[in-house]
Amino acid sequence: MPVGGRLWKHPRVSIGVGVVALAAIAAVVIALVGRGPETPQTFGPWYPLTNQSGDPAVADFENHVPCAIDDPPAAECQRVKLGVVLYRDEATGAPSTYLISVIRVGVGNDRETHEGTWTVARGTGLDSQATVYQLDTGAPEHLRQYWPVGDNILYLLDKDKMPRAGDAAYGYALSSIPIGQKVQVAR
Known part of the structure; x- marks a missing residue:
């Protein structure tokens, strides 16, 4: 069914797409920023x-x-x-x-x-x-x-x-x- 059709507008599909998009954004942020603050070098x-x-x-x-x-x-x-x-x-x-x-x-x-x-x-x-x-x-x-x-x-x-x-x-x-x-x- 085309993206503009009824399936895309179904609440379960919209939530699923949102979760996938959020996971992708989180992966990019973690890759760019790292896994947390690093210990300063002494x-x-x-x-x-x-x-x-x-x-x-x-x-x-x-x-x-x-x-x-x-x-x-x-x-x-x-x-x-x-x-x-x-x-x-x-x-x-x-x-x-x-x-x-x-x-x-x-x-x-x-x-x-x-x-x-x-x-x-x-x-x-x-x-x-x-x-x-x-x-x-x-x-x-x-x-x-x-x-x-x-x-x-x-x-x-x-x-x-x-x-x-x-x-x-x-x-x-x-x-x-x-x-x-x-x-x-x-x-």
Whole structure:
């Protein structure tokens, strides 16, 4: 019988067609959305909590900084994710090692790391008595000097030991991050 005929208009047939259509829509939605919310992916810190000597990480400073941190800036760079982790000798509290992480956003997801030893020095271009964290030659020359301002801010210094000036979007102040912080990202 044609679709426009009486059989199509019969209540049992209409309900059956509706159920089939609803089942088809539900199958498409499940296929597109999945079977429910997925568990977020968890990432640990990018650095080990202790160095090779067993010294603990005591400070993690991170932020996005301008691409001008590189001279010249990398083509296609949008910003640079910069991280500095400091380790201290557990017994004496003396500075021991550091790790630096550099990721150039827009260029790729490759993490460039540098490591070595660090010391505490004195004097910035603004204050001759200010504390300066001095990294050894394991770090690129333009990433070797930092001025800690309190416990939560670390300024990257230029070759004259002055705080580097940022641009309209990003500056060169790194913020303290809790040691070992994990990050959850939705899949």
